[in-house]
Amino acid sequence: MELPTAFPDELLLGRLIRYLLLTGELERSFSFRVYGSSRVAIHPFLTAGISRIAELSGEEAASQLISQTLAPLFFFYLPKHASSLKENLLCGDGARAFRHSQLVSFNSGGTLLLKSCPICVAKDIFELGVAYWHRVHQIPGVTSCWKHHVRLMSFKLKERQRLCVGLPPLVHCEVEAASSIESSVARFSFDLLSTLEKSQLAIELVGKYRSRLNELGFLTPSGKVRRAPLMKAFICDLAMYPMQKSLFPRYPTDYHYISELLSVGTNCHPFRHLLLGAWLFKSAGEMLQHQAQITVPRSLQSTNLVKDDIEQRCLMLLKDGNSLEAVYRITGKSRCYLKRLAAKFDVKLNLKPKQLDNSLQQRIISLARLGMHRRRISSICGIGVGSIEQVISAEPGLVEWRKQCHLESKRRACRVQILRYRQMHPDALRRDIKSDCNAAFFWLYLRDRPWLETSLPKPMKPCRHSRSR
Structure with a gap:
């Protein structure tokens, strides 16, 4: 299988679509030959099974993954899931790759789209003879072309295969200009994606964000974020952006939106980072090279x-x-x-306990081994329950022993309840025992099912009732 030569910034799904158009092969036949199933669903910008595609086409899987999908953005903004996501995309486990991309957690797993710029479509047809799907246009949340500053055309993907969409159509309509914030986010996304395509970076984003916010006056002298003026300025600049509920602040005082982006170790949608990065910095290069430090007052x-x-x-x-x-x-x-x-700092203190001496500790341990309750031990020894718990937890294996004793005691009590009920009601059915001894029945059902099955009456065979005509 020889795929068509990739155009600049072409989506891998777009190359597969062009291959089917050139060869005339059916979508289901292609899916079965490559993925082993004719019902497989191909994700538009996180295409799985790249190792198999690269093997059949004679190309490098890593090159296709980095240069023809949006995986670099997810690797960069979700470093905790990067290795798992990369492995799933290469091996072909699309379901696991979708979960590791966190799109479901971000409430962004709904309708998938393919986007195109009408000017790019006309230019590609004029220069190359064919239009193709640009990878940078498919970034979730991006609504503008980074090059022509016009709004993108969206096409919903309704088919499961995603390979029968075809090429971007040449739409004869009035081109709508994008706002400045849309264009800046699109340009920022393109620059960052181009940089990540050349080399994978690992930087501390939260430090850069807080440093830039300090320069803009959104941090207090003690390092706290001035959330109210920050959200007010942020929302004001986003007024011209086409809002999507899951990717933008829900309301002007949605401080949790900013707190997640400024918290180390939290997972946020890549577009949220792109939006904040484009708002704070002029370009992706400026963000990556930013070295300002927050000075301590x-x-x-x-x-x-x-x-x-x-x-x-x-x-x-x-x-x-x-x-x-x-x-x-x-x-x-x-x-x-x-x-x-x-x-x-491991400094030993010469403390002599007034009551809890060695002899009392041994007595507490001996009573605890008998399975006695902590409050009862406390009343016998004349010492607080907290001290009793401290001695019990400090003795190796005693806590596990008491847990086992409690389990066996509970088991005996439940068994006795079932047996006594059967003695008092010898003609009882299983459903009667289940109803009248509900707690004991289900405790034994979960923890001692073999004994319960042998102790319950034999189940009655179901009777079939003839239907009346």
């Missing part, structure tokens, strides 16, 4: 120095053997703070 620096001095002083006094009470009188720090500090 002097007041905060002095506060941190004071905290460090107090911490070191407390550690020094504790290492010298001073009691917690003495250190509290000198520094004013509570016993809880001093205990946490000592545990953090």
Whole structure:
């Protein structure tokens, strides 16, 4: 199988469509030959099974993945899922690839579209003799052509195969100009996608965002985000953008939208990052090269120095053997703070418990091994329930032993309830036991089903009722 030569920034799905148009092969036949199933659904911009396509066409799978799909954007903005997504796209597991792309979590798994620029279609036909689907136009949320600054034409994909769509049509209609924010987002997306096609980057986006926000005056001296003025300015600039509910703020005070983008480790739709990046920076290159750092105010620096001095002083006094009470009188720090500090830096404290000595601990352990309840042990030993729990959890294997004892006790109680019910109602059916001993029945059904099956009455055969004519 020899695919047509790829045009600049051509979508892989578009190449497959052109191949079918040139060879005349049926879509189902092609799908069965490549994917092993005639009912497979091919995603427009995250096409799976690239290794098989590359093998049949004699090309490199990595080159097709990076240069003819939108996978680089998802790798860049979803680094936690990048390796799994790449593996699924190469091996042909489209369902897993769709899940790892997080499109379902972003509420963006609805109707799929193919988009084209009317000016690009006319220019491609004039220069190349055929129009084709441009990859950068298919970025979810992008509504403008980065080159001609006009709004894209959308075509819904209703067929399962996606290969019977055909080439972009030449539409004779009035071209609609895109707004400035649409054009800037489209240009930003094209520049970033072109950069990622050359080399895969791993940068700390949140730091760059916060640094740029600090330069624009949207951070307080303590490093907090001024969410109200930030959202007001952001929403004002987005007023001319065609809104999509899942990709844009839901309302002017949707602070969660910004908080997710500025939180490390959260998954956000790539278009949200593209939108914020284009709004903060002039170009993708400026964002990637941005090195500004957030300066810590002097007041905060002095506060941190004071905290460090107090911490070191407390550690020094504790290492010298001073009691917690003495250190509290000198520094004013509570016993809880001093205990946490000592545990953090492995400083041993010479504490003599007034009640919880070794003999009492052994007695608590022995009573706990008998399966006695914590409150009962507390009343016997005259000590708090919290101290009882601390001793029990510190003894190796005791917690698991008590759990097992509790499980066996529950098992015996449920069994006895079923057996007593059968003694009192020897003619009871299974449904009667299930109704009257509901809790015990289902507990045994989930944890002791073999015993339950042998202890229940034999199931009655269903009776067939003849239909009356």
